[in-house]
Amino acid sequence: MTQPDPLFSSRFARALASRVLVLDGAMGTSLYSRDLTVHGDYCGCENCTDILVSTRPDVVGDIHRSFLEVGADCIETNSFGANTLVLGEFDRADKAREYSRLAAEIARAAADAYSTADKPRFVMGSMGPGTKLITLGNTDWATMLASYTEQALGLIEGGADAFLIETCQDLLQVKCAVNACLHALERLGKNVAQVPICVSVTIEQTGTMLLGTSIEAAAHALRRYPILSLGLNCATGPTEMAEYIHWLGKYWDRHVTVAPNAGLPVLVEGRTEYPLKPGPFVEALERFVSHSGVGLVGGCCGTTPEHIRQLAQMVGTRPPVREDRAVMVPSCTSLYSPVEYRQDNSFLIVGERCNASGSKQFKRLLEAEDWDGIVAMAKGQVREGSHVLDVNVDYAGRDNARDMREVVQRLVRQVDAPLMIDSTQVATIEAGLQCAGGKCIINSANFEDGEEKFDAICNLARTYGAALVIGTIDEDPEAAMARTADRKFAIAKRSIERATRVHGLDESDIFIDPLVLPISTGMDDDRRSALALIEGTRRIAEAFPSVQITCGLSNVSFGLKPAARQVLNSVFLDELVKAGLTSAIVHASKILPLAKINEDHKRVALHLIYDMRDQSVGGTGLPPADERPEQEVALA
Numbered sequence: 324m325t326q327p328d329p330l331f332s333s334r335f336a337r338a339l340a341s342r343v344l345v346l347d348g349a350m351g352t353s354l355y356s357r358d359l360t361v362h363g364d365y366c367g368c369e370n371c372t373d374i375l376v377s378t379r380p381d382v383v384g385d386i387h388r389s390f391l392e393v394g395a396d397c398i399e400t401n402s403f404g405a406n407t408l409v410l411g412e413f414d415r416a417d418k419a420r421e422y423s424r425l426a427a428e429i430a431r432a433a434a435d436a437y438s439t440a441d442k443p444r445f446v447m448g449s450m451g452p453g454t455k456l457i458t459l460g461n462t463d464w465a466t467m468l469a470s471y472t473e474q475a476l477g478l479i480e481g482g483a484d485a486f487l488i489e490t491c492q493d494l495l496q497v498k499c500a501v502n503a504c505l506h507a508l509e510r511l512g513k514n515v516a517q518v519p520i521c522v523s524v525t526i527e528q529t530g531t532m533l534l535g536t537s538i539e540a541a542a543h544a545l546r547r548y549p550i551l552s553l554g555l556n557c558a559t560g561p562t563e564m565a566e567y568i569h570w571l572g573k574y575w576d577r578h579v580t581v582a583p584n585a586g587l588p589v590l591v592e593g594r595t596e597y598p599l600k601p602g603p604f605v606e607a608l609e610r611f612v613s614h615s616g617v618g619l620v621g622g623c624c625g626t627t628p629e630h631i632r633q634l635a636q637m638v639g640t641r642p643p644v645r646e647d648r649a650v651m652v653p654s655c656t657s658l659y660s661p662v663e664y665r666q667d668n669s670f671l672i673v674g675e676r677c678n679a680s681g682s683k684q685f686k687r688l689l690e691a692e693d694w695d696g697i698v699a700m701a702k703g704q705v706r707e708g709s710h711v712l713d714v715n716v717d718y719a720g721r722d723n724a725r726d727m728r729e730v731v732q733r734l735v736r737q738v739d740a741p742l743m744i745d746s747t748q749v750a751t752i753e754a755g756l757q758c759a760g761g762k763c764i765i766n767s768a769n770f771e772d773g774e775e776k777f778d779a780i781c782n783l784a785r786t787y788g789a790a791l792v793i794g795t796i797d798e799d800p801e802a803a804m805a806r807t808a809d810r811k812f813a814i815a816k817r818s819i820e821r822a823t824r825v826h827g828l829d830e831s832d833i834f835i836d837p838l839v840l841p842i843s844t845g846m847d848d849d850r851r852s853a854l855a856l857i858e859g860t861r862r863i864a865e866a867f868p869s870v871q872i873t874c875g876l877s878n879v880s881f882g883l884k885p886a887a888r889q890v891l892n893s894v895f896l897d898e899l900v901k902a903g904l905t906s907a908i909v910h911a912s913k914i915l916p917l918a919k920i921n922e923d924h925k926r927v928a929l930h931l932i933y934d935m936r937d938q939s940v941g942g943t944g945l946p947p948a949d950e951r952p953e954q955e956v957a958l959a
Contacts, residue, residue: 329516330551330577335445335484336519338396339551339578339618343643345635346447346582346621347390347398348628352597354401357382368413373405376425377418383426387433389628391444394635397619398434398444399487402426402478403451407470408462412454419470420477423448427481447487447521448478450500457495457758458534458658460732464499464757471503472510479511479518489523489582490557490623492533494544494658494760497522501548502786519551521619523580525558526567528587531659534736536760538567540656542575544762547788547829554580557623560587560599561607572615574651578643579617581608585625597625601633609637618643653831653869655711655741655790656761662710662741664790664831664871664905670896671906673743673764674709675877677701677730679718689716689726694733701738708911712738713766714755715745724754731758743792743908749779756787767792767836770814771803774821781826790832792873793818795859804838806852811837811859812866819867834871834906835863841881842931843891853879853895853932857902864903873906874899889913890920894928 331340338344354372361369364379376383383401390398405423407416415422427448434444450471455461475486488500504520524532524541531537536544538555545553553575555564561583571579586599604626611617620638622630654661664671676682677700679689688696701712712734716726723746734742735758744755745766752765768780768791784791795805795814805811815835822828837859840852860872879895880888893915896907917925929935 329514330519330549332516333484333519334443336551338443338445339643341642343612343617343638343641344396344445344619345394345631345638346580346619347387347395348622348626348631349585349624350386350399350401350449351403352624353386353389353627354382368415371404371410371413371415373402373410373422373426374413374415376401376405376422376429380425380429384429384433387430388437390631391433391437393628393632395621395631396442396444397447397621398430399447399449399489400426400430400478400481400483401449402474403449403489404453405477406450406453406474408455408467409451409453419473420480423474423477424481425477427478427483431482445484446482447485448475448481448483450474450478450486450488450504452490452492452496452525456493456534457499458493458732458735458760464495467496467499468503468506471500472506475504475507476510479507479513483518485518485551486520487523488520491522491524494532494534494536494541495758497524497541497545498548498760498788501545501550505549515549520549521552521554521578521580522550523554523556523582526555526564527558528563534760535659537660538570540658540660540761542571543651543654543656543661544760544788546576546651547785547832550577552578552580552619554582554617554619556580556582557584560584561604561611563587565607565610568611568615568617572611572617572644572648574649576648576651578619579615580619581611581617582621582623583608584623585627585630588624599625601627601630604630605633605637608634612638612641613644616644616646616648653829653871654762655764657739657741658735658760659739661762666710670900670904671711671871671873672709672911673711673713673873673906673908674701674704674707674740675713675875675908675910676704677712678715678745680715681877686718689718689721692729694729697730698733698737701734701740704911705738705740709740711741711743711764713743713745713908715766717746717748717751723748723751727751727755728758731755735759735761744789749776749783752780753783753787756783756789762788762790764790764792764834767794768818768822769794769796770798770818771796773798777818777821778826781822781828784828784832785826790834790871791822791828792834792836793822794836795838804840805859806840806855808855808858808862811855812862815859815863816866819870830867830869831871834873835867836873836875837863839874839876839878841878842934843880843883850934850936854934857898857932860899860904861902871905872903873908874904876907876909889915890924891928891931893917893920894925895932898929898932
């Protein structure tokens, strides 16, 4: 029997699964409408509404009750900015946990007072975006993680039923806040099944999040996190949200939430006002509930108790729409947009040149700390056709973690391509992931150092929502690197099972690298390496059809002349794709379409790939060596 999803086991989650829930309206604009003083009620901290849970709990509680009275099922705590980073601007960083706890306690008391057996009321712990974003370089991952953790601890202690990470503007901020909630739950002996996590991003009038992220990229980047719902709030009214809510309703596989402003803000006599009246507001939201599968619906800036009263009347006790949803195609993402792992007319091309181990040009740029030159190099690979960029800064004598941060924080904003964070060092990989808001690919994990390091890298993939390359290497001191098809398959099977069953990674986010070994050395031990790789690839693809298979292609022709390498690499790639390869780390401009390769050249490459030594040269129809072009002699 299928086990129930733990995300749906809390009282709040069960209610959300059974009927459409109504969220409250605007806390901020409601507070600003009250006659409060800066020096008295705000203690001199102008616009720090979070402080009011300490100085004016009566006002905060009254606003909660005003929404509960008209039928809201859920109220948000007055803790939008109650984290250490924001409160630090008012010299109150040490109050983050206390203010968050007080905010949850005030909301909890109000919700409990209005709860009945037929209509329980819920408290959602509000966690806003703050004033500093990692991607913009205003703060770093560790500082933001600690900031949100204090806030989450207070919300749990005060009795919140769920977290609402809202008005999100930066994917790194969302990832960090989700991890902070998980850390806080663990510290207090709880889990996400008891206090689920909801996320709401903000799509600006530009059609993207503040930093340029599309709704598709956001959904793919957040898909593997244990979040109960994904939705939109703030920035615009419901009409402007329609396209993005419809997309989520079609593709997001969990609950969808929406809380628009009461229309687009306008300036009236120096005051910001929200013009959308309750009737039109509710009419727009009804379409989301009826046709886009929205399960949690409420209001943001400018929405009043009257907006929520009419919304609650419209919703009534209707169950959420449960239409079949389309499958989100497995993808990685840049900060801006997704890239599917399985390309329709190609393989997933991972650009290989931003690699200190394989590119002299990149190594020189890294030595000179020419960051602009590295960005230009990366952009060039995208122009040449790369879908993803491999980034490897491993270089003896340098601070590799620092270099990875420096490179990645520039690439994510200036190059629209997902990143493959490539290193043998766990700390270097993590440094890159902490700067990349999109869904990255980690390169790589293996069993060479046993399961401990393998597990550490799988944990990184789970923490940062990344895909993972796993190489077919194990602890065998005699032959750690798998050379035969049998060994490649056996290690791949072990890797996939451990990554999925122990660490909960999805098969579609696993890239198996069966390892390309050179066949150009002239040594007998190497002659069947390509054939073993093709057969290993075929067996892995047949046994695990949803797993991705990748390789570092150019190793096969190591040591040959450039013209020969180009032919051998191109022909070998075609054979691997036929066997089930879905991706390769290559220099995109150096791969030739088969139609552009001379038939004799192609035949010589195949002769070498399949180790056809038992056939005479004459038997293959090839001319004698002294009559063949130089690159053919090199290949043969």
